[in-house]
Amino acid sequence: MSDLEAFREEARAWLESNGPTSMHLPIPESEVVWGGRQEAFSNPDSRVWLERVSEQGWTVPTWPKEYGGAGLSKAEERVLTEEWRRARCRPALMSFGISMLGPVLLEYASEEQKREHLPKIARGEIRWCQGYSEPDFGSDLAGLQTKAVLVDDEYVVNGQKIWTSYADKSDWIFCLVRTDPAASKHDGISFLLFDMASPGVSVAPIQLISGSSPFSQTFFEDVRVPKANLVGTLNGGWTIAKRLLQHERAMISQMGLGLAGSSNQSIDALAKEYVGTENGQIEDSILRDRIAQHMMDNECYGTSLRRSMEEAKAGQGPGAASSMFKFYGTELNKQRYELLVSVLGTQGLGWEGEGFSEHELKTTREWLRSKGNSIEGGTSEIQLNIIAKRVLGLPD
Amino acid sequence: MSLVLTEEQELLRDTAREFVREQAPVAALRKLRDAEDPIGFSRELWSEMANLGWSGIIFPEEYGGAGLGYAELGVVMEELGRTLVANPMMSTVLLAGNAIALGGNETQKKDVLPSVCSGERLLAFAHQEGSRHQPYRVTTTAERDTDGYRISGEKTFVLDGHIADQLVVVARTSGELRDREGLTLFLVDVNADGISRTRTSMVDSRGYANIKLTNVSVERSAIVGDVDLGANVVDVVLDRATAALSAEMLGGFTEAFERTLTYLQTRVQFGAPIGSFQALKHRAAIMFCEIELSRSIVLDTLRAIDEDRDDVPSRVSTAKARCSDSYHLIGNEAVQMHGGIGVTDEEEIGFFLKRARVSQQTLGDAAYHRRRFASLRGF
Numbered sequence: 001m002s003d004l005e006a007f008r009e010e011a012r013a014w015l016e017s018n019g020p021t022s023m024h025l026p027i028p029e030s031e032v033v034w035g036g037r038q039e040a041f042s043n044p045d046s047r048v049w050l051e052r053v054s055e056q057g058w059t060v061p062t063w064p065k066e067y068g069g070a071g072l073s074k075a076e077e078r079v080l081t082e083e084w085r086r087a088r089c090r091p092a093l094m095s096f097g098i099s100m101l102g103p104v105l106l107e108y109a110s111e112e113q114k115r116e117h118l119p120k121i122a123r124g125e126i127r128w129c130q131g132y133s134e135p136d137f138g139s140d141l142a143g144l145q146t147k148a149v150l151v152d153d154e155y156v157v158n159g160q161k162i163w164t165s166y167a168d169k170s171d172w173i174f175c176l177v178r179t180d181p182a183a184s185k186h187d188g189i190s191f192l193l194f195d196m197a198s199p200g201v202s203v204a205p206i207q208l209i210s211g212s213s214p215f216s217q218t219f220f221e222d223v224r225v226p227k228a229n230l231v232g233t234l235n236g237g238w239t240i241a242k243r244l245l246q247h248e249r250a251m252i253s254q255m256g257l258g259l260a261g262s263s264n265q266s267i268d269a270l271a272k273e274y275v276g277t278e279n280g281q282i283e284d285s286i287l288r289d290r291i292a293q294h295m296m297d298n299e300c301y302g303t304s305l306r307r308s309m310e311e312a313k314a315g316q317g318p319g320a321a322s323s324m325f326k327f328y329g330t331e332l333n334k335q336r337y338e339l340l341v342s343v344l345g346t347q348g349l350g351w352e353g354e355g356f357s358e359h360e361l362k363t364t365r366e367w368l369r370s371k372g373n374s375i376e377g378g379t380s381e382i383q384l385n386i387i388a389k390r391v392l393g394l395p396d
Numbered sequence: 397m398s399l400v401l402t403e404e405q406e407l408l409r410d411t412a413r414e415f416v417r418e419q420a421p422v423a424a425l426r427k428l429r430d431a432e433d434p435i436g437f438s439r440e441l442w443s444e445m446a447n448l449g450w451s452g453i454i455f456p457e458e459y460g461g462a463g464l465g466y467a468e469l470g471v472v473m474e475e476l477g478r479t480l481v482a483n484p485m486m487s488t489v490l491l492a493g494n495a496i497a498l499g500g501n502e503t504q505k506k507d508v509l510p511s512v513c514s515g516e517r518l519l520a521f522a523h524q525e526g527s528r529h530q531p532y533r534v535t536t537t538a539e540r541d542t543d544g545y546r547i548s549g550e551k552t553f554v555l556d557g558h559i560a561d562q563l564v565v566v567a568r569t570s571g572e573l574r575d576r577e578g579l580t581l582f583l584v585d586v587n588a589d590g591i592s593r594t595r596t597s598m599v600d601s602r603g604y605a606n607i608k609l610t611n612v613s614v615e616r617s618a619i620v621g622d623v624d625l626g627a628n629v630v631d632v633v634l635d636r637a638t639a640a641l642s643a644e645m646l647g648g649f650t651e652a653f654e655r656t657l658t659y660l661q662t663r664v665q666f667g668a669p670i671g672s673f674q675a676l677k678h679r680a681a682i683m684f685c686e687i688e689l690s691r692s693i694v695l696d697t698l699r700a701i702d703e704d705r706d707d708v709p710s711r712v713s714t715a716k717a718r719c720s721d722s723y724h725l726i727g728n729e730a731v732q733m734h735g736g737i738g739v740t741d742e743e744e745i746g747f748f749l750k751r752a753r754v755s756q757q758t759l760g761d762a763a764y765h766r767r768r769f770a771s772l773r774g775f
């Protein structure tokens with residue numbers, strides 16, 4: 001038996017004996033664990049589950065053991081993911097720390113910073129938010145104006161961020177600040193970490209069209225941050241910022257697979273139920289055509305993700321692949337919700353209350369939420385700009 | 397099977413690319429067209445392709461083939477698509493040849509395949525009737541008579557039908573117009589009494605024919621596969637040919653896109669390369685994404701055939717639908733982005749637009765394959 005197969009058996013056995021049925025999928029939104037000081041563990045089993053999984057190093061399987069990971073290879077990680085899916089276990093922890101910050105800390109942070117922050121991310125002790133966008137600098141992120149000035153051994157931060165997802169629920173922020181106002185815009189930015197409980201930080205939630213309020217305006221007034229909290233080099237933050245965006249885009253790209261969302265039923269099955277059938281075919285032939293097209297696109301997309309992974313392993317592949325997947329995946333996800341709402345008819349347009357099933361109401365809200373997919377993490381237009389420039393080499 | 401080319405496949409691609417660039421650039425197609433070449437492709441070129449092993453690439457070695465897979469075939473088809481090489485791969489190898497290889501008996505295979513592999517014999521698949529691909533919609537009949545069958549009917553859009561030595565004819569031996577059951581395949585000599593062939597001149601400058609069969613008499617030994625169960629062969633043949641055509645199309649629109657990209661970088665207006673205009677940049681980036689997705693599905697579909705996977709039919713339809721849409725988009729955008737020169741006969745980009753449209757329609761357009769996909773998935 002190969003080492004990989006041995007690992008598969010080990011993982012399977014572990015999941016079987018440690019993953020209680022209460023921790024199987026599906027996972028209601030209220031039970032998703034994001035960790036951090038405010039985590040309430042609305043289902044107490046999820047606390048135990050998180051402890052067990054992080055004990056194994058499996059919340060961040062490929063990170064080195066000394067930082068809370070399990071030191072797995074990519075191949076082993078794939079096996080673990082497969083077994084996880086097979087066992088229908090829930091993810092133990094969702095976090096920006098895992099998907100965005102951790103990878104850049106591994107690449108750019110000092111040993112001390114890694115030891116300080118990575119294990120807490122891995123165990124879900126600290127929840128992170130992303131302080132990038134500002135009211136006047138969204139797509140043009142590098143123009144950001146939030147300032148950090150070194151006074152003695154501390155940076156004093158002043159300015160405002162916006163669209164900070166889960167700022168009100170987060171413990172720490174990774175924040176882009178201007179440390180050299182005289183330099184050209186890409187060259188005066190630094191990457192700073194600080195505690196959201198620091199004096200001078202305040203947060204004002206903003207409501208989305210979907211009714212939920214996952215993000216905030218975040219204000220900094222003379223926030224004092226230890227000098228040691230700067231990652232990488234002073235004024236060298238833009239490189240780290242861009243790399244983090246690649247990780248963020250890769251994460252958002254997974255949406256294209258249509259795995260997220262509240263429905264267990266596939267779109268064609270829903271269409272058969274809501275629209276009706278004639279000789280086993282969805283009665284509305286145009287809708288049928290659009291659903292087929294969408295499912296095919298989805299499969300092409302999934303196959304492309306697979307190819308890109310295999311090419312990366314073989315040391316080839318387009319450099320700006322993450323922009324392509326970000327663009328295509330989020331457009332696909334939006335299209336999927338457009339179709340779902342079409343399929344549900346007026347049942348897909350309820351806001352709340354009687355007359356609609358829970359699943360219908362959720363689909364409506366998710367449809368509205370999906371509109372943000374092609375904006376967050378860099379808009380679709382920005383991704384196309386990046387592809388045109390970096391992949392196609394078209395001139396400015 | 398990995399979606400990354402192996403070293404051998406890369407070598408094959410490089411050989412094929414060099415060969416078509418030197419021996420069969422787009423200019424060669426123009427020459428055939430302008431000379432009103434009666435064959436529609438170069439027999440000399442076909443002999444050389446046979447020498448390279450391409451005419452028998454998917455056939456077993458015992459019949460003179462190379463015994464390779466569809467992954468390798470796809471590499472060659474893609475390169476042939478890049479310069480729009482007129483050639484009988486589809487007609488002789490993938491359609492009619494495959495019908496013999498997959499449905500024929502030992503005698504038929506021994507008789508036909510070696511001369512196909514050597515490049516000497518040309519075949520055609522006389523299947524479509526009317527103006528579109530509807531595989532079971534066959535009115536051509538084959539009626540029993542004392543020694544065998546008499547075939548009558550009219551076939552359209554028969555690839556290379558005008559110069560084939562033999563035809564594989566799909567005829568109805570029982571059942572109703574759209575029934576899957578009741579179809580039978582016959583291997584028919586073109587010199588048989590009652591066959592008349594008219595070459596049709598089409599926009600992509602390749603060779604096609606309408607073929608009329610009037611009481612064409614064939615012996616029982618001409619039957620390929622089982623009587624009434626021809627669809628079992630037809631389905632598999634069409635899937636494989638469609639996958640190969642998708643690979644050819646992928647080569648075509650990749651080339652059309654790359655040519656357009658060069659133009660965007662070099663053509664100057666308003667004192668700047670036109671590729672600096674965002675209206676064009678974004679459309680180019682979208683085309684790039686479409687090509688990447690197309691490439692993934694084509695590669696996987698070819699490998700699905702080699703692995704004999706259950707999802708071959710739905711993968712094939714996904715690949716053909718996507719490649720049809722991509723070629724359609726890129727063919728049109730390529731012409732538009734070339735401006736006035738794009739709509740001249742002198743500029744080669746128009747040849748891609750023309751081939752795009754014909755290949756889209758060949759073996760079912762995108763809408764056909766979406767309907768088929770929906771049916772395969774049970775909705």
Ligand SMILES: Cc1cc2nc3c(=O)[nH]c(=O)nc-3n(C[C@H](O)[C@H](O)[C@H](O)COP(=O)(O)OP(=O)(O)OC[C@H]3O[C@@H](n4cnc5c(N)ncnc54)[C@H](O)[C@@H]3O)c2cc1C
Pocket residue numbers: 129130131132133134135136137138139140162163164165166215372373375376377378379380381382385
């Ligand atoms: C749900 C959600 C969550 C988010 N979470 C966070 C977070 O946690 N942290 C954070 O820092 N930010 C977050 N954001 C912010 C997000 O990154 C920005 O909204 C995004 O980068 C766009 O900036 P903007 O909103 O200022 O739009 P603008 O930049 O003003 O864009 C407006 C329109 O102009 C277009 N446009 C702009 N520039 C160009 C150009 N050069 N070429 C062509 N078109 C252009 C855009 O594509 C868009 O259509 C979040 C956003 C959303 C929707």
